[in-house]
Amino acid sequence: MSCVFCRIVAREIPASILYEDDHVVGFRDVNPVAPVHILVVPKVHVPRVDAPEVCELKLGDHIFRAIGDITRREGLQEGGFRVVSNAGKGGGQTVDHLHFHILAGRSLAWPPG
Amino acid sequence: MSCVFCRIVAREIPASILYEDDHVVGFRDVNPVAPVHILVVPKVHVPRVDAPEVCELKLGDHIFRAIGDITRREGLQEGGFRVVSNAGKGGGQTVDHLHFHILAGRSLAWPPG
Numbered sequence: 001m002s003c004v005f006c007r008i009v010a011r012e013i014p015a016s017i018l019y020e021d022d023h024v025v026g027f028r029d030v031n032p033v034a035p036v037h038i039l040v041v042p043k044v045h046v047p048r049v050d051a052p053e054v055c056e057l058k059l060g061d062h063i064f065r066a067i068g069d070i071t072r073r074e075g076l077q078e079g080g081f082r083v084v085s086n087a088g089k090g091g092g093q094t095v096d097h098l099h100f101h102i103l104a105g106r107s108l109a110w111p112p113g
Numbered sequence: 114m115s116c117v118f119c120r121i122v123a124r125e126i127p128a129s130i131l132y133e134d135d136h137v138v139g140f141r142d143v144n145p146v147a148p149v150h151i152l153v154v155p156k157v158h159v160p161r162v163d164a165p166e167v168c169e170l171k172l173g174d175h176i177f178r179a180i181g182d183i184t185r186r187e188g189l190q191e192g193g194f195r196v197v198s199n200a201g202k203g204g205g206q207t208v209d210h211l212h213f214h215i216l217a218g219r220s221l222a223w224p225p226g
Contacts, residue, residue, distance in 0.1 A: 033223065034224070049196060051181075055181065059177065061168065061173040067162055083197070084197050084225045086193070087184070087190070090220075092195060093193065104204070109226040112216070112225035113222040
């Protein structure tokens with residue numbers, strides 16, 4: 001198992017995990033680009049947001065539920081936050097396991113990259 | 114009905130609509146920040162990604178399915194793309210109706226804002 005996010009989910013490599021449910025794990029990005037930078041990943045290995053398995057496994061529901069729970073627990077909802085997912089190298093994806101970035105704690109410029 | 118996205122969904126104001134299913138509409142952003150800049154919105158008015166209705170109405174599934182369909186139809190999957198949703202003013206949200214931006218067609222820098 002070489003996928004770094006699969007290994008974090010399996011607790012084979014350490015991470016600052018702050019959320020877990022049956023389907024999703026949330027942990028802090030080791031290369032944060034904002035004061036709050038959290039990654040939300042499905043436990044199952046799915047490559048990216050447009051993969052067929054995303055619909056088959058209803059990952060949208062699980063991920064949005066986790067984003068709601070995490071941002072509530074972390075106190076991010078009043079100040080606001082941004083969620084981002086990159087698909088493919090051209091989108092800026094660096095780990096081929098579906099993940100959403102949650103960014104907060106500073107002014108977030110537009111355009112988003 | 115003052116929400117601009119509700120009015121686009123209802124065809125009360127014009128938009129370049131390129132996708133519609135029972136739950137979601139996709140149309141081109143009138144202020145594009147990339148060669149391809151598409152907005153994906155639920156037909157129902159829900160303020161943002163962390164709203165309770167998002168889970169209750171299973172909008173995550175509907176939105177991810179639409180993102181998959183739109184990026185396939187528009188030929189964005191090979192080149193890659195980025196999806197972004199802002200929650201609250203601090204996240205950069207300017208229309209209080211949940212929407213995901215799909216950005217593609219140019220190099221997308223990191224951090225995303």
